[in-house]
Amino acid sequence: MTSFNLSDLAAIIADRAGSSAEKSYTKSLLDAGTHRVAKKFGEEAVELALATVDGDDMALTAEAADVLYHLLVILQARGVSVQDVLIELESRTKQSGHQEKASRPVSRS
Numbered sequence: 246m247t248s249f250n251l252s253d254l255a256a257i258i259a260d261r262a263g264s265s266a267e268k269s270y271t272k273s274l275l276d277a278g279t280h281r282v283a284k285k286f287g288e289e290a291v292e293l294a295l296a297t298v299d300g301d302d303m304a305l306t307a308e309a310a311d312v313l314y315h316l317l318v319i320l321q322a323r324g325v326s327v328q329d330v331l332i333e334l335e336s337r338t339k340q341s342g343h344q345e346k347a348s349r350p351v352s353r354s
């Protein structure tokens with residue numbers, strides 16, 4: 246188990262975006278523009294799709310990590326907060342009833 250989450254990674258990406266780090270892959274990708282960022286995401290998504298049917302769990306894990314990283318780079322490039330995405334996902338759980346279950350007070354009677 247790890248406490249590292251998508252907001253932590255988004256914060257690292259935002260930090261790199263504002264830096265002048267010459268060796269930052271994130272910075273070089275963002276500097277290349279939204280078309281480049283979108284193309285990279287598409288490539289990684291295809292690699293994830295291929296890994297999905299491959300049956301190699303380690304490869305799938307690595308490709309899923311690539312997709313999540315590149316998704317967060319897209320959000321950074323477009324100025325959309327990962328928190329907004331999480332809020333959107335949370336609103337969907339409310340619609341399907343999961344959130345009500347999770348937040349329902351425990352009866353002590």
Ligand SMILES: N=c1c2ncn([C@@H]3O[C@H](COP(=O)(O)OP(=O)(O)OP(=O)(O)O)[C@@H](O)[C@H]3O)c2ncn1[C@@H]1O[C@H](COP(=O)(O)O)[C@@H](O)[C@H]1O
Binds near residue numbers: 269
């Ligand atoms: N999670 C990642 C991450 N996942 C994948 N990648 C990079 O994404 C690239 C894509 O893989 P490819 O095989 O397509 O590599 P490539 O052919 O060199 O890439 P392109 O030239 O096609 O863009 C690789 O260079 C990986 O290193 C990542 N680069 C950075 N991070 C995170 O971002 C942080 C900041 O990294 P820097 O910006 O490099 O300081 C790191 O500490 C990590 O937490």
